[in-house]
Amino acid sequence: xxxxxxxxxxxxxxxxxxxxxxxxxxxxxxxxxxxxxxxxxxxxxxxxxxxxxxxxxxxxxxxxxxxxxxxxxxxxxxxxxxxxxxxxxxxxxxxxxxxxxxxxxxxxxxxxxxxxxxxxxxxxxxxxxxxxxxxxxxxxxxxxxxxxxxxxxxxxxxxxxxxxxxxxxxxxxxxxxxxxxxxxxxxxxxxxxxxxxxxxxxxxxxxxxxxxxxxxxxxxxxxxxxxxxxxxxxxxxxxxxxxxxxxxxxxxxxxxxxxxxxxxxxxxxxxxxxxxxxxxxxxxxxxxxxxxxxxxxxxxxxxxxxxxxxxxxxxxxxxxxxxxxxxxxxxxxxxxxxxxxxxxxxxxxxxxxxxxxxxxxxxxxxxxxxxxxxxxxxxxxxxxxxxxxxxxxxxxxxxxxxxxxxxxxxxx
Ligand code: NIG
Ligand code: FE
Numbered sequence: 001x002x003x004x005x006x007x008x009x010x011x012x013x014x015x016x017x018x019x020x021x022x023x024x025x026x027x028x029x030x031x032x033x034x035x036x037x038x039x040x041x042x043x044x045x046x047x048x049x050x051x052x053x054x055x056x057x058x059x060x061x062x063x064x065x066x067x068x069x070x071x072x073x074x075x076x077x078x079x080x081x082x083x084x085x086x087x088x089x090x091x092x093x094x095x096x097x098x099x100x101x102x103x104x105x106x107x108x109x110x111x112x113x114x115x116x117x118x119x120x121x122x123x124x125x126x127x128x129x130x131x132x133x134x135x136x137x138x139x140x141x142x143x144x145x146x147x148x149x150x151x152x153x154x155x156x157x158x159x160x161x162x163x164x165x166x167x168x169x170x171x172x173x174x175x176x177x178x179x180x181x182x183x184x185x186x187x188x189x190x191x192x193x194x195x196x197x198x199x200x201x202x203x204x205x206x207x208x209x210x211x212x213x214x215x216x217x218x219x220x221x222x223x224x225x226x227x228x229x230x231x232x233x234x235x236x237x238x239x240x241x242x243x244x245x246x247x248x249x250x251x252x253x254x255x256x257x258x259x260x261x262x263x264x265x266x267x268x269x270x271x272x273x274x275x276x277x278x279x280x281x282x283x284x285x286x287x288x289x290x291x292x293x294x295x296x297x298x299x300x301x302x303x304x305x306x307x308x309x310x311x312x313x314x315x316x317x318x319x320x321x322x323x324x325x326x327x328x329x330x331x332x333x334x335x336x337x338x339x340x341x342x343x344x345x346x347x348x349x350x351x352x353x354x355x356x357x358x359x360x361x362x363x364x365x366x367x368x369x370x371x372x373x374x375x376x377x378x379x380x381x382x383x384x385x386x387x388x389x390x391x392x393x394x395x396x397x398x399x400x401x402x403x404x405x406x407x408x409x410x411x412x
Contacts, residue, residue, distance in 0.1 A: 001408060003040045004059035005070055005382065007051060011036035012071040012389050013356055014048065015371045021289065021361035022353050024314035030349035032389070038070060040378040043408035048372060061410065065382055068402060069389055071352065073142025073379035074333035075359030075370050078246070078270050078291055080180070080324035081136070081146045082129040082163050083113050084120035087325040100300050100327060101224070101252070109326055110184035113150040117160065126163045130170075136323070136331040137173050137411060140401045142379030143360060143369045144173055145246070145320075147218055149180030154204045157181070158211065165213035172407040174377070176363045178246055179214035181205060182226045182234050197230050201237040209241035215364070216267065217243035221257035228260045235264045246362070250274045252302070262286035268318065268362040272305045273297060280313050289362045290315060292354075293322035294339040300327050307344040318358040319351060338396035348390040378408040 011033040022029070037054040039047040047057075090108045094100075103109050117125070136144065146164045151157030161179065168175040181200045189196035208214055217238035219231040226234070235245045245266035249257030251273055258279035261269045269283070270291040283290055292305035310317050319340050323331030333355055340351040360370030368377050382403040383392065392400045404411040 001042055002059040003061045003063065003405065003408070003410065004057050005038045005063045005065050006054060007064055007066040008036045008038065008070045009065070009067050010034055010069045010389055011038065011048060011372060012069055013352065013371045015373045018367060018373050018376070019357055019371055020366045021316045021358050023316035024311060027311055027317065027350040027353045028347060030352055030389070038372065038380070040405065040408050043378055045372060045374055045376050045378050047374060063382065063403070067385035069383040069386060070372070071381050071383070071389065072356045072370055072372060073381055073404065073406065074140050074355050075363060075365070076136070076141045076144045076321050076323070076331065076333055077268065077318055077359045077362035078293060078320035078322050079144055079146050079331060080149060080322070081132050081144070081331060082125065082148070082160050083150055083325045084116035084125055084128060086329065087112055090326065110150065111152070111187065113325055114152040114156070114184070114186065117150045117156050122159050122163060125159065126166055129163055129167060132323070132331065133167055133171055133173065136333070137404060137406060138401065139332050139334060139399060140381040140404060141331065141333055142173055142404070142406050143176070143363060143365060145176040145178055145216070145363050147178040147180040149183035149218070152184060152186045154207060157204055158207060161208055161211055161213050165211065168213070172409060172411070174365065174369065174379070176216065176365070177214045178216040178218050179205070179208045179238070179243060180218040180220070181208070181238070182219040182230065184220065184225060193230070197233060200234060205237050205241060209243065214243060216246045218246050218248060220248040221255060222248070222251055223253045223255065228256045231257060232260060239264070244364070246270065250279065254279070258282050262288045267364055270320070271296070273303045275306055275309065280309070280315070283315050284313060289318050289358060291318045291320050291362050292340065292344065293320055293328065294343060295328040295330055295336050296322045297343070298339055299329065304344045307340065307346055311350065316358050316361065317350070317354050318362040319354040320359060320362070334392060334400055335396060338393045341393040342396065348393045351393055352389065378405055380405040
């Protein structure tokens with residue numbers, strides 16, 4: 001299988017030398033090549049260059065991208081895409097004035113999704129999730145992290161993990177599975193959280209690790225959910241099974257989760273709607289990438305992650321969708337990029353860097369994804385006609401994607 005894309009108006013995120021992530025001031029730079037071509041064989045970017053040098057190829061398929069752009073597929077490093085049913089009733093409660101915390105306190109929220117998972121078969125859960133996965137692929141996502149976390153008891157968590165494993169096997173998208181071992185405290189453990197944490201450590205983590213599906217481990221470190229001490233214990237247990245942390249911290253309160261997570265060599269710390277100097281200092285001394293989830297801030301009406309402070313401190317930043325039924329019921333990364341520009345004051349260059357190469361870093365795959373580099377995986381978006389990449393962010397709510405190439409194949 002070989003594809004030649006010709007007459008590309010702007011080839012975006014071109015790096016002759018491979019990059020792993022971009023930080024601080026470097027995020028302002030988004031390298032492009034105008035009037036360019038890309039040549040793909042099997043699943044790999046083999047060559048690119050100016051049209052004047054496009055010679056000697058004998059592709060099976062040629063795509064004329066006149067007036068269009070080619071950019072690397074979105075790398076969405078934080079999703080809860082596997083869930084059952086939806087929580088649209090809670091959406092109405094929210095419109096009527098209830099907060100996320102108030103909805104959760106009434107038995108809604110994560111516990112509501114856990115009830116729905118309990119009543120859904122593995123096959124049905126797979127079918128529901130595959131529809132969403134295919135929707136986000138069509139919107140340009142080529143690599144995606146997917147978490148468990150709505151099981152809240154061992155068998156249901158393993159069911160979720162198996163669904164993620166089957167999606168990973170069946171889909172052309174590159175999927176990174178995360179065991180969100182500690183997402184909420186089930187009712188039966190309400191007055192005995194320690195037993196629940198022990199149950200996660202002694203039962204869930206070993207059984208999940210035996211399936212060899214999960215790569216990462218996550219904890220929701222928040223008041224009313226899991227403390228820093230709980231997170232410490234769970235991450236240490238995960239480490240025994242080579243599960244690297246990617247954690248939910250600082251969504252509603254600063255509990256000290258950021259320095260604790262960097263201390264565990266977390267790959268990413270996600271949410272950070274609140275952030276203090278101590279957190280910035282901990283991040284500056286680590287290889288952990290901060291991940292902002294503006295779709296969650298938009299939907300819940302909570303503060304946006306202080307992206308300018310993060311970038312001006314010289315740190316990297318990734319953007320992800322947080323696709324889930326309760327706090328971000330959309331996996332549309334095009335909208336996430338727009339929101340980041342409008343609400344977090346990222347430049348289009350910074351936002352596209354955050355949603356491609358830095359998103360890939362936040363999944364540990366930036367050596368193979370997230371930029372147009374020879375030898376990297378051919379996961380590309382061909383946009384609708386547009387004059388400049390900044391229009392992707394500018395035309396919020398539009399779908400800029402015309403065609404998607406995923407794993408070297410044209411996505412129908
Ligand atoms: O990332 N904050 C915790 N977890 C999810 C929301 C989960 C839910 O409400 O279903 C999040 O926002
Ligand atoms: Fe999340």
